Amino acid sequence: MSNASDRPISTAVVTGGHFYEVVGFHRLFRSLDGIDAYIQHMDDFLLAPREERDGYDAVLFFTMLLEGPHGERLQPLHQIAANRQGVVVLHHSILAFPFSPFWRRWTDLPNLTHSVDPPEPITTEIADPDHPITAGLADWQMNDEIYRMGGPTADSRILLTTSHPHSMRALAWTRETGGQRIVCYQGGHDHQAWTHPAYGAFLTRALAWCAGRI
Numbered sequence: 001m002s003n004a005s006d007r008p009i010s011t012a013v014v015t016g017g018h019f020y021e022v023v024g025f026h027r028l029f030r031s032l033d034g035i036d037a038y039i040q041h042m043d044d045f046l047l048a049p050r051e052e053r054d055g056y057d058a059v060l061f062f063t064m065l066l067e068g069p070h071g072e073r074l075q076p077l078h079q080i081a082a083n084r085q086g087v088v089v090l091h092h093s094i095l096a097f098p099f100s101p102f103w104r105r106w107t108d109l110p111n112l113t114h115s116v117d118p119p120e121p122i123t124t125e126i127a128d129p130d131h132p133i134t135a136g137l138a139d140w141q142m143n144d145e146i147y148r149m150g151g152p153t154a155d156s157r158i159l160l161t162t163s164h165p166h167s168m169r170a171l172a173w174t175r176e177t178g179g180q181r182i183v184c185y186q187g188g189h190d191h192q193a194w195t196h197p198a199y200g201a202f203l204t205r206a207l208a209w210c211a212g213r214i
Contacts, residue, residue, distance in 0.1 A: 008036035009211045012056045016042035017065035018092050024191035025062075032204045046076050053079065057211040058086035061093040068097070077102060084179045086210020088203075091145075091188040107184050108156045108175055114149035117166060119192055122146060124171060127161040131174070132214045133183070133205040134159050140198035145189035152184070160185070160202070172202070174209075181210045 013029060029037035038056075042063050045053065059080055068074075080087060089096075089107055097103040098112050123141045126134050151170035152158070160172035172185040183206040193199050208214045 013039040016063040028194040060088040064092040089184045108152040117146035119143045142196040143192035
């Protein structure tokens with residue numbers, strides 16, 4: 001008889017508000033071992049029946065919607081927190097909903113002032129090799145977008161950093177609040193990052209940790 005740890009991690013992958021390479025993005029999630037991904041726009045996620053939203057082990061956001069949701073439309077996001085469902089805030093999603101205190105509690109970014117450079121070689125450094133997500137991973141280099149901005153506060157646990165002179169220092173960090181596990185990861189603009197084995201390994205582990213599997 002199987003148990004919860006034997007089945008794939010059911011993951012809502014929520015998009016909206018930003019262009020992305022559709023084929024490459026779908027291929028990325030098809031390549032993640034043990035991840036059962038359902039890619040959908042934010043509108044579809046918010047309007048889905050509650051029992052469907054509650055059924056996901058983790059929710060990954062790849063959205064850059066800048067306004068809202070407000071009022072009742074915010075309730076599904078509050079419900080994710082109440083359910084203690086794991087959350088991954090990926091790439092441009094760290095810049096989403098700039099006026100939302102709720103989203104800022106997830107991302108822990110007090111200052112969203114930023115500029116963006118086109119993809120170029122950037123080295124990712126393992127800052128915390130003792131965390132289950134990064135244990136056994138080594139530094140890697142890939143082409144990715146550069147975000148010039150500040151990082152999270154001391155309330156977050158930094159997993160990945162870079163010494164790139166133009167990039168934000170922290171690239172990935174975790175938060176645990178109210179029994180909920182959250183991973184924020186700046187990396188992953190397009191196929192140049194998505195096809196790198198280390199990127200896929202980190203993302204797979206991030207989802208597993210958020211879902212309480214590791």
